Amino acid sequence: EPEVTQTPSHQVTQMGQEVILRCVPISNHLYFYWYRQILGQKVEFLVSFYNNEISEKSEIFDDQFSVERPDGSNFTLKIRSTKLEDSAMYFCASSKLQGEGEQFFGPGTRLTVL
Amino acid sequence: DQQVKQNSPSLSVQEGRISILNCDYTNSMFDYFLWYKKYPAEGPTFLISISSIKDKNEDGRFTVFLNKSAKHLSLHIVPSQPGDSAVYFCAASGTSYDKVIFGPGTSLSVIP
Numbered sequence: 001e002p003e004v005t006q007t008p009s010h011q012v013t014q015m016g017q018e019v020i021l022r023c024v025p026i027s028n029h030l031y032f033y034w035y036r037q038i039l040g041q042k043v044e045f046l047v048s049f050y051n052n053e054i055s056e057k058s059e060i061f062d063d064q065f066s067v068e069r070p071d072g073s074n075f076t077l078k079i080r081s082t083k084l085e086d087s088a089m090y091f092c093a094s095s096k097l098q099g100e101g102e103q104f105f106g107p108g109t110r111l112t113v114l
Numbered sequence: 115d116q117q118v119k120q121n122s123p124s125l126s127v128q129e130g131r132i133s134i135l136n137c138d139y140t141n142s143m144f145d146y147f148l149w150y151k152k153y154p155a156e157g158p159t160f161l162i163s164i165s166s167i168k169d170k171n172e173d174g175r176f177t178v179f180l181n182k183s184a185k186h187l188s189l190h191i192v193p194s195q196p197g198d199s200a201v202y203f204c205a206a207s208g209t210s211y212d213k214v215i216f217g218p219g220t221s222l223s224v225i226p
Contacts, residue, residue: 004157031211043158043203045213056213091157093214100165101146101207103214105157 002026004106006092012112013082021077021109023092032075033093033103034067036060043091049075082113117141118206118217126223133191135220137204140185144206147180148214149189152201158216161202162189194224 005024013019025032034046048055049067066078075094079086089110093103119138127133139147145166150158164171164178164187171178177190191198204217 006157033213035214042218043216045215048211048213050211058213089155093157095211097211099210100163101148101210101212101214102160102163103148104160105150107157108155110155 004092004094004104006090006106006109008109009107010110010112012114015084015113016081019079019082019111021079021090021092021111023075023077023106024073025075025092025094026104027073028096029094029104030097031055031095031103032067032069033095034077035091035093035105036088037091037108038085038088046077046090079111082111084113087111087113116218117144117215118204120204120217120220122220123218124221124223126225127194129196129224129226130193133189133194133198133222133224135189135191135202135204135222137187137189137217138185139187139204139206141206141208142185143208144215145209146207147178147187148205148207149176149178150203150205150216151198152203152219158203191222194222196224196226198222199224 007022032049037043047057089108092106095103148163149161152158180187201219205214
């Protein structure tokens with residue numbers, strides 16, 4: 001069964017450094033998303049992406065964040081200058097054009113900012 | 115602003131019995147409602163969804179009921195199995211491709 005994959009599984013970085021989190025969505029899906037979950041909190045929406053542009057972004061997704069689909073398979077989230085509060089699990093998700101809202105999530109990348 | 119609420123942080127059920135997880139929402143513009151299951155250090159796994167034009171959707175041991183007038187939905191798991199022990203998230207979206215808004219989750223323990 002096709003699934004969303006994410007790399008790396010765990011990323012440790014120093015505050016102020018740039019990180020790139022990578023995702024390979026399900027191949028026939030057209031919508032892509034990033035969510036995050038800070039320890040002990042809810043899963044929160046960051047950004048959605050369709051047709052090579054951002055469809056919607058949350059208040060969290062400020063100028064430090066960017067997304068890109070550099071080729072036909074990868075979808076990346078870049079954090080330009082990491083802060084301590086960026087430490088969280090980051091989940092990539094994808095969905096079909098038509099469905100009942102179901103999004104399929106990857107296993108997540110645990111980002112630790114020191 | 116809690117648009118999706120799960121008022122029970124935890125639930126314990128005996129193996130073989132029914133598990134009922136509840137969820138309330140405040141935004142009447144939601145069109146799709148979803149349930150996800152999550153194990154620690156893993157991503158949410160999609161279980162079942164229901165659109166706002168239905169009041170029930172069933173998939174194997176999982177049934178979701180939607181009461182639009184009460185802005186309430188529930189997930190029934192029958193019979194419950196120890197492998198069902200996980201955190202269950204209720205979620206909602208406005209369209210079939212809109213962002214998903216998650217509730218805080220209910221931790222289900224199925225006791226053998």
